[in-house]
Amino acid sequence: QKEVEQDPGPLSVPEGAIVSLNCTYSNSAFQYFMWYRQYSRKGPELLMYTYSSGNKEDGRFTAQVDKSSKYISLFIRDSQPSDSATYLCAMRRNGGSNYKLTFGKGTLLTVNP
Amino acid sequence: NAGVMQNPRHLVRRRGQEARLRCSPMKGHSHVYWYRQLPEEGLKFMVYLQKENIIDESGMPKERFSAEFPKEGPSILRIQQVVRGDSAAYFCASSPSLSGRAVDSEQFFGPGTRLTVL
Numbered sequence: 001q002k003e004v005e006q007d008p009g010p011l012s013v014p015e016g017a018i019v020s021l022n023c024t025y026s027n028s029a030f031q032y033f034m035w036y037r038q039y040s041r042k043g044p045e046l047l048m049y050t051y052s053s054g055n056k057e058d059g060r061f062t063a064q065v066d067k068s069s070k071y072i073s074l075f076i077r078d079s080q081p082s083d084s085a086t087y088l089c090a091m092r093r094n095g096g097s098n099y100k101l102t103f104g105k106g107t108l109l110t111v112n113p
Numbered sequence: 114n115a116g117v118m119q120n121p122r123h124l125v126r127r128r129g130q131e132a133r134l135r136c137s138p139m140k141g142h143s144h145v146y147w148y149r150q151l152p153e154e155g156l157k158f159m160v161y162l163q164k165e166n167i168i169d170e171s172g173m174p175k176e177r178f179s180a181e182f183p184k185e186g187p188s189i190l191r192i193q194q195v196v197r198g199d200s201a202a203y204f205c206a207s208s209p210s211l212s213g214r215a216v217d218s219e220q221f222f223g224p225g226t227r228l229t230v231l
Contacts, residue, residue: 042123043224044156046219051165098218099146099169100161100172103156
């Protein structure tokens with residue numbers, strides 16, 4: 001079983017839709033949870049990060065972490081064509097080798113105008 | 114403040130040649146990380162370096178791969194005698210510190226070097 005599982009999609013939605021992206025993980029040592037956005041042929045860009053369980057909201061984006069279920073989500077409201085990208089979940093431990101990010105495979109999202 | 118710089122952006126090598134990938138971290142950042150993204154795979158950690166020190170190379174293949182971050186100049190990821198399986202995107206990231214606060218340890222990624230081995 002991989003440490004982080006993420007459905008690669010692709011996911012195609014109309015403009016204005018609510019998008020839900022998800023990852024599951026198996027390592028209970030993960031404490032920090034991140035979502036990166038990667039446009040085609042570019043490097044990943046940090047979008048959201050959360051520590052431990054809970055919700056975090058930033059504009060149209062909401063990140064949720066449920067440590068009891070080992071499940072994290074990213075919601076995008078009022079999706080725009082400019083949101084079309086690959087979304088990568090990533091996580092890391094607290095302490096020890098906490099610099100090491102473990103990524104999901106990424107979900108390719110297309111928002112159609 | 115310029116971001117993480119990587120060059121070249123694209124590199125084509127024939128089997129058996131050497132590939133040298135360069136990474137200049139963001140200004141003020143002293144921690145450098147290399148990740149590899151194989152086709153249809155997520156990014157995988159390779160190595161973590163500070164100036165003149167390799168801190169963790171647990172993700173590096175045991176042979177042909179090496180990395181350095183000299184006192185002066187960029188970090189270099191070197192792949193000797195490349196094979197087709199080395200074809201991938203190689204990303205460098207940098208961070209300012211490794212405090213307990215996630216925001217201090219945020220890793221900023223460069224645009225990557227896409228290596229193609231013919």
